[in-house]
Amino acid sequence: MSITLPLRELRRNPNRFLVATIVLAFLTTLLLFLGGLLDGLYLGSTGAIRAQKADAIVYSASARDSFLRSRITPDIRADVEALDGVSEVGGIGFVLLGAQVPGESDLADVAVAGYELAPKGVPAPPADGLGVADSRLQDQGVSKGDTILVGPAETPITITGWVDDTGYLLQGSVWVNLTTWRAVQNANRPDSAVADGVVQALVVRGAPAAGSSLSFTAGLDAATDGATKSLTVADAVLALPGVKQQKDTFNQIIYTTLFVVLAVVGLFFSLLTLERIGLYGVLKAIGATTRRLFLGVLVQAIIVAVIAFAIGSGMAIAAAAALPASLPLQLIPSRFVFTFSGLLVAAILGSAISLRRVTKVEPASAIGTTS
Amino acid sequence: MSVLEMTDVRKVYRSGDIDIVALDHATLQVEHGEIVALLGPSGSGKTTLLSIAGGLLTPTEGTVVVNGNDITDHDAKELTGFRRENIGFVFQSVNLVPFLNAEENLLVVDELGGGKGDKAAKARARGLLDELGLGHRAKNMPAQLSGGERQRVAIGRALFNNPKLVLFDEPTSALDTKIGAQVMELIHSEMKARDTAAIIVTHDRRMTEYADRTVEIVDGRLGAAGLQTAAH
Ligand SMILES: Nc1ncnc2c1ncn2[C@@H]1O[C@H](COP(=O)(O)OP(=O)(O)OP(=O)(O)O)[C@@H](O)[C@H]1O
Numbered sequence: 001m002s003i004t005l006p007l008r009e010l011r012r013n014p015n016r017f018l019v020a021t022i023v024l025a026f027l028t029t030l031l032l033f034l035g036g037l038l039d040g041l042y043l044g045s046t047g048a049i050r051a052q053k054a055d056a057i058v059y060s061a062s063a064r065d066s067f068l069r070s071r072i073t074p075d076i077r078a079d080v081e082a083l084d085g086v087s088e089v090g091g092i093g094f095v096l097l098g099a100q101v102p103g104e105s106d107l108a109d110v111a112v113a114g115y116e117l118a119p120k121g122v123p124a125p126p127a128d129g130l131g132v133a134d135s136r137l138q139d140q141g142v143s144k145g146d147t148i149l150v151g152p153a154e155t156p157i158t159i160t161g162w163v164d165d166t167g168y169l170l171q172g173s174v175w176v177n178l179t180t181w182r183a184v185q186n187a188n189r190p191d192s193a194v195a196d197g198v199v200q201a202l203v204v205r206g207a208p209a210a211g212s213s214l215s216f217t218a219g220l221d222a223a224t225d226g227a228t229k230s231l232t233v234a235d236a237v238l239a240l241p242g243v244k245q246q247k248d249t250f251n252q253i254i255y256t257t258l259f260v261v262l263a264v265v266g267l268f269f270s271l272l273t274l275e276r277i278g279l280y281g282v283l284k285a286i287g288a289t290t291r292r293l294f295l296g297v298l299v300q301a302i303i304v305a306v307i308a309f310a311i312g313s314g315m316a317i318a319a320a321a322a323l324p325a326s327l328p329l330q331l332i333p334s335r336f337v338f339t340f341s342g343l344l345v346a347a348i349l350g351s352a353i354s355l356r357r358v359t360k361v362e363p364a365s366a367i368g369t370t371s
Numbered sequence: 372m373s374v375l376e377m378t379d380v381r382k383v384y385r386s387g388d389i390d391i392v393a394l395d396h397a398t399l400q401v402e403h404g405e406i407v408a409l410l411g412p413s414g415s416g417k418t419t420l421l422s423i424a425g426g427l428l429t430p431t432e433g434t435v436v437v438n439g440n441d442i443t444d445h446d447a448k449e450l451t452g453f454r455r456e457n458i459g460f461v462f463q464s465v466n467l468v469p470f471l472n473a474e475e476n477l478l479v480v481d482e483l484g485g486g487k488g489d490k491a492a493k494a495r496a497r498g499l500l501d502e503l504g505l506g507h508r509a510k511n512m513p514a515q516l517s518g519g520e521r522q523r524v525a526i527g528r529a530l531f532n533n534p535k536l537v538l539f540d541e542p543t544s545a546l547d548t549k550i551g552a553q554v555m556e557l558i559h560s561e562m563k564a565r566d567t568a569a570i571i572v573t574h575d576r577r578m579t580e581y582a583d584r585t586v587e588i589v590d591g592r593l594g595a596a597g598l599q600t601a602a603h
């Protein structure tokens with residue numbers, strides 16, 4: 001089935017499609033921006049947890065899924081370690097602080113993260129006083145070899161290397177061993193000091209014990225007699241403060257914007273179809289099927305959407321480059337794929353609104369009507 | 372064999388609560404290569420008859436046979452294919468595709484028939500335009516052509532598929548007298564050169580001189596000439 005006619009019209013009369021293309025290009029930019037902010041917020045907030053290679057994160061029961069409120073004592077840890085099916089257990093703890101960076105006047109926001117089991121991309125825990133930093137701290141002037149002074153107590157940590165995508169609540173993580181983490185915590189947050197052997201949460205690897213009817217996480221909580229609350233990594237990510245709310249809010253705006261795209265395509269092409277009723281009558285009279293004419297509308301809607309996406313993406317990329325790096329905007333390939341798919345679906349559904357009108361054009365309308 | 376045989380055709384339009392009988396027991400036969408003028412006052416049913424003959428409308432009663440195909444009971448989809456392959460249409464008002472040049476307007480027919488606008492199709496479009504005196508206008512857009520030239524392009528489009536029957540609905544009513552006469556002249560010579568039958572609807576008696584036979588229609592009823600064939 002040939003589509004010469006709709007393509008020729010696009011090429012010969014591009015002005016006719018200009019306004020719709022521009023509007024859709026701006027909506028594309030808006031969609032990418034909103035999505036980029038969501039992705040930036042989400043990725044920057046959750047990296048340190050997403051990077052965990054774990055089958056469960058174990059908090060104390062009273063912590064309401066918050067690391068900062070959670071404390072796991074050595075005897076609870078022993079209960080977890082004793083459970084059938086548990087293969088590895090590591091402590092983890094975070095503390096959010098400002099850090100002085102050599103040569104920088106502003107404090108850098110850091111999340112000092114103590115760990116035992118290495119997350120994705122992070123080496124085994126370094127020696128006392130050393131840390132592996134998240135690469136987002138480079139934007140705040142941190143260099144390899146720098147000794148940063150953390151918190152009001154100015155606890156020194158020397159940066160020995162970089163890891164990517166391990167942000168915690170939009171702060172760059174500095175991965176240290178548990179001893180260093182406790183030293184930082186106790187010097188800078190004396191009101192919530194931790195004793196030796198105490199951690200905030202446990203990173204646990206394993207599988208449900210053979211014959212157990214409970215899930216792995218439920219089994220862990222049963223083993224500690226309800227002293228713990230365990231989550232999968234995915235649930236732990238969503239339990240981070242604000243993450244789920246951000247996601248829901250942004251997604252609502254994004255889907256509303258996609259609906260606007262649908263309305264724009266639908267309105268534009270149904271007006272165009274209305275203008276073409278006379279022409280469609282003639283084409284039907286000389287042997288064009290409804291199917292062919294509708295396919296023409298569809299092809300034009302898709303091409304307009306593709307061009308608008310290309311322009312809108314370019315504008316979003318240019319705008320993102322021009323904006324200050326402090327904005328948590330992150331344009332990732334999957335966001336472009338999602339936006340492109342959304343635009344295509346909206347173009348197809350939007351042009352489908354014209355199908356009824358194209359179907360209703362009578363071939364006999366071509367004849368006998370005085371213009 | 373007749374190109375068109377309409378027998379006892381009746382067409383009733385429903386408009387609200389009232390029925391309008393636009394055609395009543397119309398019987399018309401058109402022979403191969405014959406040019407018939409259909410003459411009648413406004414509202415007499417000329418367009419309705421032409422639409423039924425060309426498969427644009429289906430009759431309420433009666434039978435329609437074109438080129439030996441009985442199209443009386445064809446559904447909309449079958450009629451679309453039938454029109455594409457068997458009938459040429461030239462309408463009253465300007466009806467070219469506005470964003471295609473003269474040559475491409477002819478090639479639309481080829482494309483609708485599944486063609487790819489290949490060399491042979493292009494050569495055929497060029498040949499037709501030359502014949503119609505539009506060789507030098509092949510690349511012009513409809514908006515750049517005069518009314519008479521546009522109607523000649525429409526004639527080329529109607530002839531592109533070599534139909535056995537071409538239907539004209541007041542082809543010159545939008546043109547001034549002189550240009551209208553030229554277009555009628557051209558229609559006559561083209562039909563005769565190709566041995567193609569035509570029905571030309573008009574309410575202008577002067578136009579009947581270009582036809583082999585004139586059939587009059589009044590209030591949906593055809594005059595006696597509908598049955599007989601005049602000598603050429
Ligand atoms: N779609 C329709 N619905 C209702 N009535 C119609 C319709 N089309 C035509 N008619 C009526 O049928 C009758 C014949 O109409 P038709 O268009 O065939 O006449 P015509 O001879 O072509 O007229 P004209 O010279 O004005 O073009 C008229 O009374 C007209 O009002």
Ligand SMILES: [Mg+2]
Pocket residue numbers: 368417418419
């Ligand atoms: Mg008429």
